[in-house]
Amino acid sequence: MAYLSEEKIIQLEKTANDIRKSIIEMLFEAGSGHTAGALGMADVFTFFYFHILKHDPKNPEWEERDRLVLSNGHICPVLYSTMAHAGYFPLEELKTLRKFGTRLQGHPHREYLPFVETSSGPLGLGLSQASGMALADKMDGKSKDRFIYCFLSDGELDEGNSWEAMMFAGKNKLRNLIAVIDRNNIQISGNTEKVMPLEPLADKIRAFNWHVIEVDGHDFKVFNKAVEEAQKVQDKPIVIIANTIPGKGVSFMERNYKWHGKTPNKEEAKMALEELRRFSKK
Amino acid sequence: MLNPKLKLNPKIFNPDCEQVSIRKGFGQGLTLSGEMNKNVVGLCGDLVESTQMNMFVEKFSERFIEVGVAEQNLVTIASGMSAMGKIPFCASYAMFSPGRNWEQIRTTIAYNDRPVKIVGSHAGISVGSDGGTHQALEDIALMRVMPNMEVISPCDAIEAKKATLALAKSGKPGYLRLAREKTPVVTTEETSFNIGKAEIYWLPDVGMAQVGIIVTGGLMHRALLAAKELEGESPLGIKTKVMNLSTIKPIDANAIIALAKETKRIVTVEDHQVMGGMGSAVAEVLAQNYPVPMEFVGVQDRFGQSGTPDELIEHYGMGKDSIKKAVKKVLKRKS
Numbered sequence: 011m012a013y014l015s016e017e018k019i020i021q022l023e024k025t026a027n028d029i030r031k032s033i034i035e036m037l038f039e040a041g042s043g044h045t046a047g048a049l050g051m052a053d054v055f056t057f058f059y060f061h062i063l064k065h066d067p068k069n070p071e072w073e074e075r076d077r078l079v080l081s082n083g084h085i086c087p088v089l090y091s092t093m094a095h096a097g098y099f100p101l102e103e104l105k106t107l108r109k110f111g112t113r114l115q116g117h118p119h120r121e122y123l124p125f126v127e128t129s130s131g132p133l134g135l136g137l138s139q140a141s142g143m144a145l146a147d148k149m150d151g152k153s154k155d156r157f158i159y160c161f162l163s164d165g166e167l168d169e170g171n172s173w174e175a176m177m178f179a180g181k182n183k184l185r186n187l188i189a190v191i192d193r194n195n196i197q198i199s200g201n202t203e204k205v206m207p208l209e210p211l212a213d214k215i216r217a218f219n220w221h222v223i224e225v226d227g228h229d230f231k232v233f234n235k236a237v238e239e240a241q242k243v244q245d246k247p248i249v250i251i252a253n254t255i256p257g258k259g260v261s262f263m264e265r266n267y268k269w270h271g272k273t274p275n276k277e278e279a280k281m282a283l284e285e286l287r288r289f290s291k292k
Numbered sequence: 293m294l295n296p297k298l299k300l301n302p303k304i305f306n307p308d309c310e311q312v313s314i315r316k317g318f319g320q321g322l323t324l325s326g327e328m329n330k331n332v333v334g335l336c337g338d339l340v341e342s343t344q345m346n347m348f349v350e351k352f353s354e355r356f357i358e359v360g361v362a363e364q365n366l367v368t369i370a371s372g373m374s375a376m377g378k379i380p381f382c383a384s385y386a387m388f389s390p391g392r393n394w395e396q397i398r399t400t401i402a403y404n405d406r407p408v409k410i411v412g413s414h415a416g417i418s419v420g421s422d423g424g425t426h427q428a429l430e431d432i433a434l435m436r437v438m439p440n441m442e443v444i445s446p447c448d449a450i451e452a453k454k455a456t457l458a459l460a461k462s463g464k465p466g467y468l469r470l471a472r473e474k475t476p477v478v479t480t481e482e483t484s485f486n487i488g489k490a491e492i493y494w495l496p497d498v499g500m501a502q503v504g505i506i507v508t509g510g511l512m513h514r515a516l517l518a519a520k521e522l523e524g525e526s527p528l529g530i531k532t533k534v535m536n537l538s539t540i541k542p543i544d545a546n547a548i549i550a551l552a553k554e555t556k557r558i559v560t561v562e563d564h565q566v567m568g569g570m571g572s573a574v575a576e577v578l579a580q581n582y583p584v585p586m587e588f589v590g591v592q593d594r595f596g597q598s599g600t601p602d603e604l605i606e607h608y609g610m611g612k613d614s615i616k617k618a619v620k621k622v623l624k625r626k627s
Contacts, residue, residue: 077375120404127375132399138365139400142372145357149333150376171396174365 014061014234022230024290025095026056030259031286032091032104038279040108043116046256046269047163048088050194053228054161054252055092061230062237064156067097070125074156077143079127081136081162082192083117084271089126090114098125134169136160137189141179144187144247153186157241160189165197168206173218179247180219187247188240192227194256196267212251220247227252260285293497294516299482300493304516311474314510315413317449318470319344321456322381326352332460333373335359335382337366342472343383343413363389364396370408371400379407379460386412386428386469394434401465402438409459410435413470415445416563417591417608418510418601420473427596432508433568435467436541442487443541445469445562445570447512448478451538454485462487469509471563473601476513490544492551494519494534501533503619504555506548508537508562508570511589511610515561518615530619540570545577552578556627558586559618563610566590585625587618 029052037043059065064076080089087107094101099113106112113123117131128139140160147153166172179187193211195202202208212222221243225236233252240248256270257263260282274282294300303309325332326348334348335357349356357373359366363384370380382389390397390410401408415428436443442464446452452470459466484491494516495501507515515534522530535551537544552558558578560571571588578584591608605611 079372128371129399129403132395134364135368135396135400138368139372139375142369142374143376144372145369146373146376146378149354171364171368174360174362175368177362178359178365178369 014230018061019230022056022060025060026052027259027286027289029056029088029091029095031283032094032101033087034260034274034279034282034286036087036091036104036107037273038276039105041273042108043087043273044084044271045273046196046263046266047082047085047192047194049260049263050254050256050258051085051088051161051192052258053230054190054192054233054254055088057230057233058159059092059096061234067093070098076156077127077140077158079136079140079143079158079160080118080130081160082133082166083130085163086114086118089118093125133163133166134171136162137172137175138178140187140189141175141182141184144179144184145182147186148182148184156186158187160187161192162189163192164194164202164208164211167191167208176215176218176220183245184247185243185245188237189247189249191249191251192254193251194254196256196270198270200267215249220249222249222251224251225253227254228258259289293495295492295495298484298491298493299480301477301480304476304478304513305520309476311476312449313472313474314446314449314452315344315470315472317446317452318411318456318468319347321453322348323351324453325457325460326355329379329460331377332379332381333357335366335370335380337361337363337384337389339384339413343411345383363393367393367396367408367410368400371404371406374406374408379409381409381411383411383413385426386415386431387426390431390434390467391428398438402440405440406465407463409466409468411468411470414472415469416471416509417596417604417610418471418473418563420601420604421598423598424595429565429591429596430568431469432540432562432564432570433572436573440465441541442466442539443469444487444539445509446538447507447509447536448475450477450479450481450483451485455538458485458487471510475510478512478516485538488539488542488544490535490537490539490547492533493536494532496523496531496533499531501531501555503530503532503557503559503622504551505532505534505615505619506537506551506558506560506570506574507534508540511561511563512536514605514612515615518612518619521612522616522619530623532619537570537574540573543573543577545581548574548577549581552582552584556584557622557625558584559589559615559622560586561589561610561615563605564590566592585622585627587622589615589618
């Protein structure tokens with residue numbers, strides 16, 4: 011567990027802001043895609059790729075790397091943007107999102123971009139795959155060598171497959187599995203508690219024999235402690251419920267579910283970038 | 293006559309021809325694969341005995357994963373394990389896997405091109421007394437439309453064993469279709485099997501065949517009985533060739549075209565819906581390369597019901613006499 015200094019926090023905040031700018035630029039260029047969830051998870055992605063993950067962007071196939079499975083593939087603009095900023099591929103390539111021939115498919119596809127651990131988009135499938143990875147490592151005696159992380163959304167907990175995975179990981183005591191739920195309270199047609207209530211979410215997951223930690227998904231210091239705690243758990247899979255603000259960083263998008271599956275037009279993109287640039291200068 | 297090169301079971305036409313369930317061959321093949329490769333793992337959806345995974349479980353308990361009655365989880369867990377170098381075999385009833393979890397298989401296994409093997413037991417009307425809910429009649433269609441997927445429907449237990457061994461080595465996503473009931477053993481250990489290779493099991497003693505009968509799965513024995521009886525019919529008999537098309541994908545187009553060129557008429561036989569099944573796959577090949585009249589023996593757009601396997605196969609028009617009737621019908625058509 012790496013020490014998180016104040017300087018590092020400032021650096022992470024700056025990187026997250028750069029990643030948000032790239033997200034706005036690429037989504038405007040693409041003309042379709044998902045904005046709110048991508049912006050909301052920018053801090054979590056930054057924190058993992060620039061502080062937590064054991065990985066090597068210059069050697070993406072490195073066998074000993076941690077695995078990060080993105081389950082809700084529709085927020086891939088934040089994945090692509092973070093990977094580009096981390097050095098997996100040129101920033102310039104972000105402009106090809108969703109265009110014909112691109113490696114940056116509308117939802118991630120391993121055949122086009124082998125750096126992603128799995129293809130995703132259809133919801134509710136990531137946690138099972140991450141559980142399978144964690145179990146394989148446990149069988150091979152590698153469960154202490156690396157962690158399997160899975161990022162998933164709150165909305166996709168409507169899927170039965172997500173809860174099948176919860177049962178399975180709890181049964182098999184997968185301590186090398188750390189899931190992060192993006193608890194942003196929105197899904198495509200409205201508030202999660204209106205579409206299909208999830209609360210009491212933490213209690214539900216605890217009842218499946220998981221270790222549950224709840225944090226502010228935009229506070230690096232708090233998040234660092236949560237991951238530290240997660241990595242020390244001995245006999246249970248761990249979930250970090252990250253409370254995030256959808257659209258974070260762009261005030262007119264924040265907490266508005268209408269930005270779930272919508273992209274900014276020229277004017278909106280300009281306004282969003284101006285606000286993010288103001289943050290950079292702080 | 294039986295193709296002498298293939299060393300088929302000489303007792304095929306005897307009343308005491310041995311009968312073994314096709315799924316049992318899978319159980320043996322999986323255990324052998326487990327011995328040969330430590331990365332082979334078995335996952336099951338609470339059906340260890342009925343899918344015959346129990347042999348593997350007894351021998352390699354540390355490589356067996358019970359997933360419970362959760363077929364969507366069954367295949368997605370397997371996909372994750374394959375990402376870490378495992379070769380997972382996922383066993384359930386065909387109706388539930390791939391019946392229930394098709395999209396999971398498509399997205400996490402076929403789309404990712406992961407070497408996960410879906411084993412669907414209790415396929416076909418021959419499931420019998422459990423009735424229509426449990427008789428998978430659409431699974432070949434579901435699986436053959438998926439890019440990257442290999443689809444194999446063995447004709448007996450020995451071929452199922454060989455298919456399992458071959459799938460464990462293929463490095464591709466795969467579907468193995470198994471039947472529940474005891475099925476006459478048509479092949480022997482010496483009979484050749486390769487993924488993607490069709491074989492001629494029956495051919496005329498002399499001269500050219502008049503009809504090609506293409507079979508997949510457990511109806512092979514009935515097709516061979518039909519071919520033998522047709523040959524013996526007076527005055528001259530009907531000469532046929534019977535092909536075992538156990539690999540439906542990748543399909544052996546060259547062998548199918550060669551058979552059609554010789555016979556000019558084809559009958560397909562499968563315990564599956566005629567729509568979208570093996571017969572449709574053969575028709576796709578022939579329509580593009582060498583169109584000939586075809587008849588399709590299979591289930592005609594209906595659901596099954598309870599009954600004995602024999603009763604149901606007769607009732608739904610897939611018995612020996614139905615095969616003979618289809619051969620005679622196709623012979624009357626202009627080619």
